[in-house]
Amino acid sequence: MARKTPGLNTSAMSDISFLLLAFFLMVSNINSDSGIARRLPPPLPPNQDKPEVRERNIFVVKINSHDLLLFNGEYGRIEDLKDRAKTFLGNPQDLPTLPEKEELDIPLLGKTRVSKGVISLQNDRGTSYDMYLQVQNELAAAINEMRNELSTDRFGKKYADLSDSQAEAIDKAIPIAISEAEPTKIGEKK
Secondary structure (H helix, E strand, O other), X not given: OOOOOOOOOOHHHHHHHHHHHHHHHHHOOOOXXXXXXOOOOXXXXXXXXXXXXXXXXXXXXXXXXXXXXXXXXXXXXXXXXXXXXXXXXXXXXXXXXXXXXXXXXXXXXXXXXXXXXXXXXXXXXXXXXXHHHHHHHHHHHHHHHHHHHXXXXXXXXXXXXXXXXXXXXXXXXXXXXXXXXXXXXXXXXX
């Protein structure tokens, strides 16, 4: 009579495999998604009309499917976007081609001239997410620099170091005025 070969006990193998899998999941670095941390404005009430914006108060930034930038119809570079946005929103020489300013009485700041400028961001459906994030970062950097400059001038410290009431005053003086259109094929009519 032939002898039976003994079977291998593999129950310990499955335990070891599970422990190895759990170990690699815990020590592995899983790439996290990048995103934009920004609070959206509340929606307009249904019975309120959209505010009318004059053409001189709009700075149009377009990104096409080849990740090329247009600033008000002229080709531009990502490196120039922050400075162009600051010049547009600040309108330091009160040029008639740049946004109007209205004088507001802001607590802690007094009478302050606030820009009516709006940056209109439009991107193509084929725009890369990386380029979209770069543009968003440059626009946010422009606003942050303007807020830092004003807070240093008025309160002697950076925007991040301000009290809540001081930061609120700076926010009213330099609001985030970025409008995003639904992605389209650049050149396509809506």
